[in-house]
Amino acid sequence: MQRTTREEGWRAKEELLRKLLLGGLAGDNVAYQAFLKELTAHLRAFLRKRLARLPDEVEDLVQESLIAVHNQRHTYDAGQPLSAWVQAIAKYKLIDLLRRRIGHELRNDPLEDDDEFFSTADADAAEARRDLNKLLDELPDQHRLPIIHTKLDGLSVQEAARLTGMSESAIKVGVHRGLKALAARIRGGT
Amino acid sequence: MKTDDLISLLATGAGAVEPHAAERRYAKAMAIGAIGALLVMLSITSIRRDLADVVMLPMFWLKVGFVASVVAASLFAVLRLSRPGARIDWVPRLIAAPLLVMWAIAAYVLIQADPSERADLFYGSTSAYCPFLIALFSVPAFVAAIWAMKGLAPTRPRLGGFAAGLLSGATAALVYCLHCPEIEPPFIGFWYVLGMLIPAGVGAVLGRALLRW
Numbered sequence: 001m002q003r004t005t006r007e008e009g010w011r012a013k014e015e016l017l018r019k020l021l022l023g024g025l026a027g028d029n030v031a032y033q034a035f036l037k038e039l040t041a042h043l044r045a046f047l048r049k050r051l052a053r054l055p056d057e058v059e060d061l062v063q064e065s066l067i068a069v070h071n072q073r074h075t076y077d078a079g080q081p082l083s084a085w086v087q088a089i090a091k092y093k094l095i096d097l098l099r100r101r102i103g104h105e106l107r108n109d110p111l112e113d114d115d116e117f118f119s120t121a122d123a124d125a126a127e128a129r130r131d132l133n134k135l136l137d138e139l140p141d142q143h144r145l146p147i148i149h150t151k152l153d154g155l156s157v158q159e160a161a162r163l164t165g166m167s168e169s170a171i172k173v174g175v176h177r178g179l180k181a182l183a184a185r186i187r188g189g190t
Numbered sequence: 191m192k193t194d195d196l197i198s199l200l201a202t203g204a205g206a207v208e209p210h211a212a213e214r215r216y217a218k219a220m221a222i223g224a225i226g227a228l229l230v231m232l233s234i235t236s237i238r239r240d241l242a243d244v245v246m247l248p249m250f251w252l253k254v255g256f257v258a259s260v261v262a263a264s265l266f267a268v269l270r271l272s273r274p275g276a277r278i279d280w281v282p283r284l285i286a287a288p289l290l291v292m293w294a295i296a297a298y299v300l301i302q303a304d305p306s307e308r309a310d311l312f313y314g315s316t317s318a319y320c321p322f323l324i325a326l327f328s329v330p331a332f333v334a335a336i337w338a339m340k341g342l343a344p345t346r347p348r349l350g351g352f353a354a355g356l357l358s359g360a361t362a363a364l365v366y367c368l369h370c371p372e373i374e375p376p377f378i379g380f381w382y383v384l385g386m387l388i389p390a391g392v393g394a395v396l397g398r399a400l401l402r403w
Contacts, residue, residue: 026206036200
């Protein structure tokens with residue numbers, strides 16, 4: 001009985017998150033932000049459980065996974081379960097981290113599958129150790145300026161283009177490539 | 191940066207995403223790969239002169255059909271392997287199906303043939319270089335397919351590299367059909383498959399390094 005209720009709970013959660021993401025993919029930025037916010041708590045719980053021995057890594061990996069979800073959001077197929085998609089991304093980033101830092105941990109820490117991804121949530125954020133602002137500052141101008149103007153200062157693409165003297169398409173491409181470059185820097189460094 | 195700030199950074203001005211990204215990327219990659227294979231082929235050899243006669247033979251179409259089925263199966267595979275969490279349980283069966291059909295036909299041809307002719311049916315006259323030409327023709331398609339996959343989200347990089355390699359090998363083999371003088375099923379079932387497996391093997395070995403995202 002209790003199990004059924006819990007199952008209904010995470011199914012409802014999955015449906016809600018899926019609606020928010022599909023809204024976001026269609027251009028609704030408010031829905032998209034709500035999706036990322038909700039997702040973060042689940043990501044954190046998922047990763048904290050699996051990184052029990054590396055608690056300091058959790059928040060960094062939450063941020064890295066969020067960037068991955070964002071950069072790869074075009075690979076979500078509306079017909080597939082959202083939990084499977086998100087979980088595969090989080091697991092990929094988790095394995096990437098373990099491989100990067102402690103190869104042997106991979107063999108000792110079973111990464112079991114469970115489809116109850118949305119049954120646990122953790123809204124209690126620890127401090128991230130990696131400072132994304134610093135990584136952002138290291139990006140070349142054609143990536144950094146579009147991100148700072150459109151994403152941090154909230155300017156429109158046209159305004160950012162006028163301010164920087166870049167073309168509108170260069171701004172759009174710069175944001176896109178810049179976030180990919182940011183992910184690459186996270187992968188490459190520690 | 192706090193995680194909440196990252197969330198607003200990512201969401202601000204995120205905008206709509208064009209649907210069918212994977213399909214569009216692979217369509218582009220395959221067009222580039224096929225044209226690339228054709229150019230490589232024309233630069234070192236030529237289209238067979240009797241192509242107009244050969245297209246009348248059912249065996250020719252059996253060969254083309256086989257290679258096209260491998261293209262279709264590996265295309266299905268790369269689409270699935272580019273998408274996190276997508277089910278891939280049908281992938282091995284779909285790739286095995288055209289192979290098993292081809293091998294059954296090849297076995298039948300060999301059994302029916304006079305023992306003295308079997309070696310010719312298997313080795314043809316070009317077995318010494320056929321697989322290497324297919325592998326060589328597949329280079330542009332290989333680069334394009336890996337590019338397409340890397341821009342998506344392959345979470346199983348070895349399998350992904352294998353599938354992308356097989357797709358490029360099969361695309362190259364399809365172009366190679368325009369040149370290749372062989373049409374006997376025992377030849378196709380071994381030497382063509384070997385040629386397609388070379389880029390697939392390279393993809394599996396390099397997958398982890400090439401497909402990180």
